[in-house]
Amino acid sequence: MIALEPSVEELERMLAAIGQRIISHLATIAEQPASDLQTLAPEAVADPPQWGRPLEETLDTLFRRVIPPGVNSAGPGYLGFVPGGGVFSAALADLIVKTVNRFVGLRFMAPGLVRIEWSVIRWLCQVVGFPRESGGILTSGGSLASFIAVYTARRNRLPADFLNRIIYVSDQAHVSVRKAAQLAGFPPANVRTVASDAWFRLDLSALEAAVLEDKARGLHPFMIVASAGTTNTGAIDDLTAIADFAAHHGLWLHIDAAYGGFFALTPEGRGLLCSLERADSITLDPHKGLGLPYGTGCLLVKDLNTLYRAHSMGAEYLPANTELHELPDFYDISPELSREARGLRLWLPLQLHGIQPFVDHLVEKLRLTRQALAELAQLPGIELAAPPALTVLAFRLVPSADGDPDAASRALLLRVNARGHVFLSSTILCGRVYLRMCILSFRTHSEHIAAALRDIREEAAQILNQTQR
Ligand SMILES: *Cc1c(COP(=O)(O)O)cnc(C)c1O
Numbered sequence: 001m002i003a004l005e006p007s008v009e010e011l012e013r014m015l016a017a018i019g020q021r022i023i024s025h026l027a028t029i030a031e032q033p034a035s036d037l038q039t040l041a042p043e044a045v046a047d048p049p050q051w052g053r054p055l056e057e058t059l060d061t062l063f064r065r066v067i068p069p070g071v072n073s074a075g076p077g078y079l080g081f082v083p084g085g086g087v088f089s090a091a092l093a094d095l096i097v098k099t100v101n102r103f104v105g106l107r108f109m110a111p112g113l114v115r116i117e118w119s120v121i122r123w124l125c126q127v128v129g130f131p132r133e134s135g136g137i138l139t140s141g142g143s144l145a146s147f148i149a150v151y152t153a154r155r156n157r158l159p160a161d162f163l164n165r166i167i168y169v170s171d172q173a174h175v176s177v178r179k180a181a182q183l184a185g186f187p188p189a190n191v192r193t194v195a196s197d198a199w200f201r202l203d204l205s206a207l208e209a210a211v212l213e214d215k216a217r218g219l220h221p222f223m224i225v226a227s228a229g230t231t232n233t234g235a236i237d238d239l240t241a242i243a244d245f246a247a248h249h250g251l252w253l254h255i256d257a258a259y260g261g262f263f264a265l266t267p268e269g270r271g272l273l274c275s276l277e278r279a280d281s282i283t284l285d286p287h288k289g290l291g292l293p294y295g296t297g298c299l300l301v302k303d304l305n306t307l308y309r310a311h312s313m314g315a316e317y318l319p320a321n322t323e324l325h326e327l328p329d330f331y332d333i334s335p336e337l338s339r340e341a342r343g344l345r346l347w348l349p350l351q352l353h354g355i356q357p358f359v360d361h362l363v364e365k366l367r368l369t370r371q372a373l374a375e376l377a378q379l380p381g382i383e384l385a386a387p388p389a390l391t392v393l394a395f396r397l398v399p400s401a402d403g404d405p406d407a408a409s410r411a412l413l414l415r416v417n418a419r420g421h422v423f424l425s426s427t428i429l430c431g432r433v434y435l436r437m438c439i440l441s442f443r444t445h446s447e448h449i450a451a452a453l454r455d456i457r458e459e460a461a462q463i464l465n466q467t468q469r
Contacts, residue, residue, distance in 0.1 A: 001052040017055055021063050026088065029443070032068070033420040034077035040069045071423050076443040079452060080425035082231060082259050082285075083441040086293040093348035094293070097341045104341040105331040106319065114327050117343025120350070124284060125300055127264055128257070129277030135304030137334040138296065138342040142258030143176035145283040145299035146225075148310075148335065150177075150184040152281065152301065153223050153252040155310035165222035166214050168192045170202035170237065172230040174256055199386050200235035200429070202226060204245065211249060223252040228273055228282075229260020232427050232436070233385055234392030236260060236272055243278035255279040258297070259440075260390050262289030265359045268366055272389060280306070286346055290358055291442035296345055307333035361442045365391045368439050368449050375453050381408075381464050382456075385429050391439040394429060397460050399467040406433040408463055415459040422452040 002010055044065035072078060074086045102110035104117065117138060125134045139145045150167070158165055167186060169177050171193050181191045192214065195206040211221045224246050226237040239255065246253040255276060261284040263269025264276060276282065280302050287296040301307055312332045314320060331337050350358075369391040376382055376395055383405075385394035396409040413426050413435050425436050437452060 002055065014055060017059060021059050025063060029072070029075050032072050032075055034075055034423040035071045035417055035420065036069050041065050074443070076441060076445065076448045077422035077451065078441055079437045079439060079444070080423045082288050082438050083444070084287045084294070085291040085441040085443045087291045087349050087442065089349040089352050090292045090296070090345045093344040097344045102341060103338065105337045105339060106329050107325065107327045108319065110341065111327065113341045113343065114330070116347045117330070117341065118327055120343045120346040121298070121300070123350070124298055128261065128282055128284070128300060130300060130302055133304060134300060134302050135307060135328065135333065136298055136300035137307065137330065138298050140295050141287065141297035142256070142283045142285040143179065143297070145258070145297045146176050146180040146254070146256060147183045148299050149254045149281040149283060150180045150186070150223065152306050152310040153254065154184055156306045157222065157252055162222075163187070163190065164218070165220050166190055166192050167222060168194055168207060168210060168224045170194050170196045170227065172196045172200050172202070172232055172235060173225055173227055174231050174258065177225050177256060196235070200230060200233045202237040202242065204238065204241055207245065221249055221251055223254060225254045225256055228255050228257035228276060229263070229390050231259055232392070232429060233394045234260065234388050234390040234438075235386070236389045239273070239275035239278070243275050252281070253279045254281045254283070256283045258283045258285040259288055261285070262358070263362055263366070263390055265355070266362045266366065269362065269390070288440060289362060290346070291361065292345060292349065296342065304328070304333065311335065364445070365439050368444070368446060369393065371446070372437065372439065372449050372453060376456070379457055379460060381460055385434055393437045394427065394434040396432060396434045397463060399464055403467045408467060409433040409435055411463055412456070412459055415463070416455045419455050421455055422448065424452070
């Protein structure tokens, strides 16, 4: 049994045992099935015993029975939803941070770790082109970042009674935006859904019509959420035109760049994402485009004071914070007090690998998408939803004559995933079922896309054959 404070020998044994498991897990990650939906073993998850179990036995259960079932979202074949991967150096950063367990909610408690986190946030501000007075906060994910954004906008711009204020989102906006609005106190009726165009970008004339109609009804437009890469198809809204519109009508502009934001690191993406810096606030998800482990989201604001105004709150047991300082107290600019030191999870990978490997990975994903597009477009019966702006391909299978495209597309998804090489997900566009292939993991390379295309080609041919007979 291991003591709460293990001896040096026990520490060495634990680290060695866990190190060995982790290394063999990572060494075989490409061979592990992309999904394993059959072998759930609920009895593998035991209740806490009164006295501890042996480490090896526990690790065995964990790595053999608990971790394998489900979808291998860290593997190279993971092309469903929005992948990331999980850069290993970030896991080491977490091990360090959770071992030293310093408190980063107040800067005097851990000025070094606070400075590291702030330097990472400053770098993220540069990535999106934000000015010096910008800032932000690392969150557990994009959903929390968007929640803080809507709350911050509300607290900065609106009076206590804000129920006649309207938030505009496109019909392609991520569901987390709607949830953020609800969490921030806006009833569903205060969130206006605006149509998107043929490329799934927010339709500006529909936006204008909605805003004018609301104004005519005595309501007050307040905020617009644009997408820099939608989850459905990767579409990028016309950020320049929306920024102009927001400025003209005095709306807070939030840009959801959870999926697409880090493409701003690439020359091609920088052009596609121009005007990102005109937002009042931006959601980024390092656990997507930067390939970091889950639990790494970010909210950036163009004016750091907006975060202070929304969150700063004193208490008699906390040090009064009157003088300005180059480093913020994270407690003052976010909802959390006690929390993990998230900054090292970005800082260590960026220090150890440098920025360039991340840029190269994203450039590779854009190239792989173009190659996959060229091949998919050749396949009989395959129909693309729209040309991809970034690295999401949405497509469906249309059997000839009187076949049912929704049923055929659903069958194709099930059959491709059942092969276990890759995992794709699906969505509904214009009322029709589409498969989605999102190429974003740093572990995904051309051989994995080739495997995906082979499986799609072979299974689609079989389905077409069967429906024609
Ligand atoms: C993933 C995603 C989100 C939600 O982020 P989480 O980190 O999953 O909470 C929001 N918007 C877009 C466009 C996304 O792709």
